[in-house]
Structures are given as structure tokens and as C-alpha cells.
Amino acid sequence: MDIILEAKNRETGARSTLTKLRNKGQLPAVIYGYNVDNKPVTLDYKEMSKAVQKYGRTSVFKINLEGKQINAVVTDVQRCALKGTVKHIDLLSINMAEELEVDVPVTVTGESVGVKEGGVLMQPVRELKIKVKPSEIPESIEVDASNVGMNESISVAEIRNTVPFEIVNADEDTLVSVTPPVVVNDDTAGQGDTEVQDIKATGAPESQS
Incomplete structure (x- = not known):
């Protein structure tokens, strides 16, 4: 991978803090694992998106953390339920010589x-x-x-x-x-329309919009 992603330390706190970071184009994340303590960080949202689009989510990403380059994989992604945008990711620092799941x-x-x-x-x-x-x-x-x-x-x-x-x-x-495909019973198909026609035939007033 020819892209090195820059990770910046962030302070944990209220949700409003995370919202401000996202509004500034930052992606909240946590890096943990091989030779790395549980570190709350931020990444540039656009740069991370470019890396995922180019190499795929299952790739090993190179990340510069406090002057130390680490190799990490994405283990969890949280998305906004309404917009579908990524809100937070978990990154696992790995040893390239060892197998992982x-x-x-x-x-x-x-x-x-x-x-x-x-x-x-x-x-x-x-x-x-x-x-x-x-x-x-x-x-x-x-x-x-x-x-x-x-x-x-x-x-x-x-x-x-x-x-x-x-x-x-x-x-x-x-x-x-x-x-096998789901078979629709012809006897019940259109039953709702028939009921509507029967109601109109009795002279019942139609609902006003």
C-alpha cells in the first residue's frame, strides 16, 4: 500500500465532541492490539475512504501513529442509521508475521x-x-x-x-x-380491490382528502 494514513490522538468525552470532529471531516477511531495500547484517535475521513475504495476493507492499512508506523486491519465499522456514513471504526494493530482471524x-x-x-x-x-x-x-x-x-x-x-x-x-x-419461487394464490389476489368496489356500490361516501 502506497498510502500512509495519519492518526491523531483524541480525547474521549461527550458525544458533542465526536460530532464536532465529524463536522470537521475527521473520523473517530480506536487503535488497539500488537504493540499498541487502546488509543482513541481520529483519521481524515476522505483519506480513509479513498484507501478503502482503492484497496478494499479487508486490506492491511499503514497508519502513522505518533511517529510510529503500524499495520492495522478494520475490525468494526459503525454507520449512521439515517445517512449510512461511517461514524466510527475499530483498527487492530497486527504483527505481519503472525496469522490472524x-x-x-x-x-x-x-x-x-x-x-x-x-x-x-x-x-x-x-x-x-x-x-x-x-x-x-x-x-x-x-x-x-x-x-x-x-x-x-x-x-x-x-x-x-x-x-x-x-x-x-x-x-x-x-x-x-x-x-422455489413464492406462489401467489389467484383466489386472494385483488381481493382488496373487490372489497373497495363493494363499499362504493352501497353508496357509502368516499373519504375526502
Whole structure:
């Protein structure tokens, strides 16, 4: 990574303090882990966003903290419920020589046989926890759903030996499944409209807007 993110110490306090920081384009964060005590810091929101867009959330980020460069991964993201913007992140300082557990998104590829037949593709588990060296963290784990038919699925057990790292999730966790489409009963379809027509036929007054 050619981007080094600058982290500045911040004081913990009232929510209003965090709001002021965010209004100034700062992203509140906490850095903890390898050779770092639990440190409340701020990062430049735009610079962090650029780094995530360029390298992906699962990447190892280089951060300059009090003149010391550390390697860290994002372990938690808090977003604003209304705007969807990031309010706070947790960063784990890591030892590049040791394996760590990280959550990696699952990407489904291929058009399944079941979907071609009218089925609905479901993805119950969208992230997998893996144990891997920091330099080998994948951006995502691809699962090919091409051969998944109606009422069929792919579990963790079926891909465990196809990836070059340890998957922490249980074998029975379902990654992809195809279910039959929901059938709408024609007898009940439009029933609401019929009831409205019956009310009007009786001469009942219509509501005024």
C-alpha cells in the first residue's frame, strides 16, 4: 500500500465532541492490539475512504501513529442509521508475521441452474471468518453457484479444502441456496380491490382528502 494514513490522538468525552470532529471531516477511531495500547484517535475521513475504495476493507492499512508506523486491519465499522456514513471504526494493530482471524465477504459467481428454472438465490452467510497471514488476506471469497439446482445449496464443508487458508466457520453454514419461487394464490389476489368496489356500490361516501 502506497498510502500512509495519519492518526491523531483524541480525547474521549461527550458525544458533542465526536460530532464536532465529524463536522470537521475527521473520523473517530480506536487503535488497539500488537504493540499498541487502546488509543482513541481520529483519521481524515476522505483519506480513509479513498484507501478503502482503492484497496478494499479487508486490506492491511499503514497508519502513522505518533511517529510510529503500524499495520492495522478494520475490525468494526459503525454507520449512521439515517445517512449510512461511517461514524466510527475499530483498527487492530497486527504483527505481519503472525496469522490472524478476519471476516472476508463472500462473492457468489455464475448463474445457477435453479435460478434459470425460476428459483430464488439466497445467501444466508455473506462473510466468512478465516485465519490467514496479513499479507495473504483475500479481498473476497468466490463461490461458484452455477451447478446449484432447485432446493440445493453449498455449505462451508464443500469449499473448505478449495481455499489456501483456514475457515473458522462451521461446516454446516450455508453459503448459497436456491429456493422455489413464492406462489401467489389467484383466489386472494385483488381481493382488496373487490372489497373497495363493494363499499362504493352501497353508496357509502368516499373519504375526502
